[in-house]
Amino acid sequence: xxxxxxxxxxxxxxxxxxxxxxxxxxxRKQFTNQVQLIDCDVExxxxxxxxxxxxxxxxxxxxxxxPKIDKNQCNFCKKCADYCEFxxxxxxxxxxxxxxxxSLCHSCGACLVACxxxxxxxxxQPIGLMNFYHEKNHINLIEGELKIGSAMQTLVIKEVKKQxxxxxxxxxxxxxxxxxxxxxxxxxxxDFIILVSEPTPFxxxxxxxxxxxLKELQKPYSVIINKAGIGNRDIYTYLKxxxxxxxxxxxxxxxxxxxxxxxxxxxxxxxxxxxxxxxxTDKLIKRVYA
Amino acid sequence: MxxxxxxxxxxxxxxxxxxxxxxGLVQSAxxxxxxxxxxxxxxxxxxxxxxxxxxxxxxxxxxxxSKCKRCDICLSHCRFDAIHTNxxxxxxxxxxxxxxCRLCERICPEQAIRxxxxxxxxxYVSNTRFGTLVHAKMGPGEENSGKLxxxxxxxxxxxxxxxxxxxIINDGPxxxxxxxxxxxxxxxxxxxxxxPSKSSLHDADRLIKxxxxxxxxxxxxxxxxxxxxxxSQSIANYLKTKNIPLVAKIPxxxxxxxxxxxxxxxxxxxxxxxxxxxxxxxxxxxxxSTHTIDLHPTI
Numbered sequence: 291x292x293x294x295x296x297x298x299x300x301x302x303x304x305x306x307x308x309x310x311x312x313x314x315x316x317x318r319k320q321f322t323n324q325v326q327l328i329d330c331d332v333e334x335x336x337x338x339x340x341x342x343x344x345x346x347x348x349x350x351x352x353x354x355x356x357p358k359i360d361k362n363q364c365n366f367c368k369k370c371a372d373y374c375e376f377x378x379x380x381x382x383x384x385x386x387x388x389x390x391x392x393s394l395c396h397s398c399g400a401c402l403v404a405c406x407x408x409x410x411x412x413x414x415q416p417i418g419l420m421n422f423y424h425e426k427n428h429i430n431l432i433e434g435e436l437k438i439g440s441a442m443q444t445l446v447i448k449e450v451k452k453q454x455x456x457x458x459x460x461x462x463x464x465x466x467x468x469x470x471x472x473x474x475x476x477x478x479x480x481d482f483i484i485l486v487s488e489p490t491p492f493x494x495x496x497x498x499x500x501x502x503x504l505k506e507l508q509k510p511y512s513v514i515i516n517k518a519g520i521g522n523r524d525i526y527t528y529l530k531x532x533x534x535x536x537x538x539x540x541x542x543x544x545x546x547x548x549x550x551x552x553x554x555x556x557x558x559x560x561x562x563x564x565x566x567x568x569x570x571t572d573k574l575i576k577r578v579y580a
Numbered sequence: 581m582x583x584x585x586x587x588x589x590x591x592x593x594x595x596x597x598x599x600x601x602x603x604g605l606v607q608s609a610x611x612x613x614x615x616x617x618x619x620x621x622x623x624x625x626x627x628x629x630x631x632x633x634x635x636x637x638x639x640x641x642x643x644x645x646s647k648c649k650r651c652d653i654c655l656s657h658c659r660f661d662a663i664h665t666n667x668x669x670x671x672x673x674x675x676x677x678x679x680x681c682r683l684c685e686r687i688c689p690e691q692a693i694r695x696x697x698x699x700x701x702x703x704y705v706s707n708t709r710f711g712t713l714v715h716a717k718m719g720p721g722e723e724n725s726g727k728l729x730x731x732x733x734x735x736x737x738x739x740x741x742x743x744x745x746x747x748i749i750n751d752g753p754x755x756x757x758x759x760x761x762x763x764x765x766x767x768x769x770x771x772x773x774x775x776p777s778k779s780s781l782h783d784a785d786r787l788i789k790x791x792x793x794x795x796x797x798x799x800x801x802x803x804x805x806x807x808x809x810x811x812s813q814s815i816a817n818y819l820k821t822k823n824i825p826l827v828a829k830i831p832x833x834x835x836x837x838x839x840x841x842x843x844x845x846x847x848x849x850x851x852x853x854x855x856x857x858x859x860x861x862x863x864x865x866x867x868x869s870t871h872t873i874d875l876h877p878t879i
């Protein structure tokens with residue numbers, strides 16, 4: 291079984307993506323080629339921007355099962371609407387209306403069980419894409435991409451995660467920001483979580499929310515402090531108080547920030563940063579084989 | 581009354597710092613934090629809470645193992661893989677995977693499953709030095725962020741109408757998913773914050789496609805524009821092709837972080853800085869242009 295690591299943060303913009311992309315790079319360099327990166331930030335997948343030469347190998351459409359009511363079979367008993375906890379079905383017997391609002395449907399299948407007339411069938415509706423990228427010795431990336439206008443992030447993440455290669459030794463998930471359902475879906479089956487935070491009041495506040503979530507989920511984690519040097523020291527006090535391990539500190543560096551902005555993050559990594567990532571990778575590998 | 585939502589496809593571009601700065605400039609406004617998942621605006625506005633409300637986040641099912649006969653009908657019907665066997669070979673439900681569809685409860689022949697409504701989300705009405713703030717706190721791992729956004733916006737609108745305020749300013753969530761959709765539905769205009777990075781532009785492009793489907797006027801600003809002049813220029817060109825007015829170019833300045841640490845808006849912290857001047861200009865431009873926007877076109 292591959293060892294699964296999620297890179298999460300609570301807050302957006304702390305550097306999840308740059309840490310994810312760099313971790314894949316350094317694990318490959320120091321340890322194994324069998325490391326796969328899965329971009330689970332399906333609303334805004336960005337990992338691929340850091341591999342300008344990568345080729346898309348193929349794409350697959352991700353669909354969601356949405357019920358369709360056959361009005362010829364329907365007797366407008368409303369049982370399906372009663373069963374639907376998401377208010378996705380409206381039935382008005384007097385005008386023989388039976389309608390499904392697909393944007394509210396969670397594809398739970400309750401309406402199918404409810405219907406005694408066998409009037410409901412499911413159809414497949416596209417909600418996103420998964421894209422497979424490959425570049426010899428450099429990248430092994432699967433990306434989930436939510437269809438614009440769809441609100442089914444969690445389903446897209448679930449499908450994308452199923453695509454992970456069994457041959458991988460390590461799988462890295464780049465998680466979405468926040469602490470709600472898409473993040474929970476991403477980290478549900480991981481062995482370890484890296485939380486990326488920045489030493490600012492916003493960074494600390496959102497890190498605390500994430501720690502609260504991980505305590506409830508009872509998952510092991512530690513923290514990378516990104517952009518170290520900006521902000522203040524409150525985050526260090528907090529981590530010490532909570533006895534949370536600092537896996538590493540990536541200093542704020544103008545050149546590195548510019549490389550990030552250009553998408554050329556891996557082309558020239560400033561020495562003080564690559565050194566820090568090498569140490570972090572060593573610590574991680576020890577954990578994988580503990 | 582007009583309602584503006586501040587968004588950015590990508591997180592960390594500075595939405596909240598800009599929203600906070602605008603909060604101090606808009607004379608007659610109700611403020612609303614729509615980023616219910618990682619609400620940060622209160623860190624600058626330090627609100628005095630005057631109302632607290634629990635908000636149901638949906639149902640979670642639970643199996644009474646003493647009644648369960650292991651027919652496994654629920655297990656075969658659950659599409660969210662939320663039902664598992666534990667070490668004692670009993671069926672249990674993982675509350676984090678349960679979507680609250682209640683199908684298992686309905687089909688259990690032993691009536692061994694019950695669902696309970698979780699109220700782990702809260703929303704608040706508060707007083708701040710810039711006026712009323714409506715905000716929320718979601719329980720970790722909770723669902724329904726879209727519905728919670730709709731709730732806080734509804735309350736903000738009520739307050740704005742009762743008190744005859746001219747504006748509602750929404751600090752939006754990152755992304756383009758349910759929370760972003762719920763933040764945009766029915767607003768009068770959107771302001772997008774973009775920073776000069778490829779990922780920020782990529783995300784803004786996806787966000788703009790979403791906003792286009794709502795057919796509402798959009799303004800954009802580039803934050804930290806001088807970190808990469810070339811990319812800032814490409815963003816400006818891109819906005820031109822989309823006919824989106826670029827209302828401000830805000831320079832990078834560590835003062836923005838210092839203001840945050842000081843729990844102040846940048847306009848309070850350094851009123852005469854370039855950033856503050858740009859933000860004042862931007863607000864002026866938005867106000868001017870709203871006179872020419874037909875907010876409620878007749879069809």
